[in-house]
Structure formats: C-alpha cells, structure tokens
Amino acid sequence: MRVKQIEDLPMATSAELYQLSWVIEQLMADPRRIVQARSQLHMGQLVQYWDWGTGKLRQARIAAMKDRQVTLIDEQSKQRFSVLYAAIVPVDEQQGSTSPSAAPLRPPPEINHKQDFRVGQRVSFADQSLKRRVGEIVRINQRTATVHCDGRAWRVAFGLLQKIVDVTP
Secondary structure, three states: OOOHHHHHHHHHHHHHHHHHHHHHHHOOOHHHHHHHHHHHHOOOOEEEEEEEOOEEEEEEEEEEEEOOEEEEOOOOOOEEEEEEHHHEEEEEEEOOHHHHHHHHOOOOOOOOOOOOOOOOOEEEEEEOOOEEEEEEEEOOOOEEEEEOOOOOOEEEEHOOOOOOOOOOO
C-alpha cells in the first residue's frame, strides 16, 4: 500500500477516520477510475477481489460487468455476487501474477468540462461511426457544445471533445 502515514491511523480521531472514509468513497466512485478499471477487464477473466468479510484477496471469474459493479463467481464456493470495480485486481493468467505489480499505476484520464471550452475554439471529436471530425465551437450549451464542421452542426458532450493546438508559427 502506498499510503504514507498508515501507522498513524490508529491514533486518528473518529471524525478524522470518517472524513478519510468519505474521501476514499468519493475517489472510488469517480467515473474515470471505473472506466480505467473496466478497460482492463473482460467477461470470463480470472481476477482477484478484496473479500470484505475476511480481509483477504480471493480468486473469482467475471460473470457480468455493470455500470458501477462487476458480478463475480468465486472460484472456491462457486457463489455469484457483485463488488465495486475498486475491489478487483486483474490476474495475468499465463504468469499467475496480479497486474498492478507488473504495470505502473497511472492517474485516471482527465475529463473535459464546460469551462474548458469557448466559442471560436477548434476541437475534434469522434462521430457515431468513430470517424474523427474537426470543427469550431459556435455555441456553448448546458451539457454540450455546438460544433460546426463539414457544413453540419453537431451537438457534442464536453467529455468527448478534444482541444486542437495550432503549432504553426
């Protein structure tokens, strides 16, 4: 575990521990973390999960992937249950090792918000057929930006937009 002053936790007040648990809960519910975790998982994959009852890692297979939870089948008991994505540790089945020790941890990807864009800015996005489009923002709406490209107006969510940087001198 990378938490620095883990030894000091027993001396923390109940209010401090409660605040810490709230912060941890918020971090685990961050959609960026869920997307990052889901990108490393697939149906039928062997994983380890943190068993809250025993406080140990156990092996299971992925049976279903939902928005915020993954359904697992325990390898020993064959019971089916759901856990948060944060409780999952992918396992490299060829080597039998867990993935986090093999791959360095990266922060979750940034999500763009309304305040990151302005009218007249050049942006790109992928349309429904995953074709890359480039255009100019003509209007900022509550949840989307109206982007003109190729003679057509597109309403695109801010999270799907990417800024274009002009590098010409």
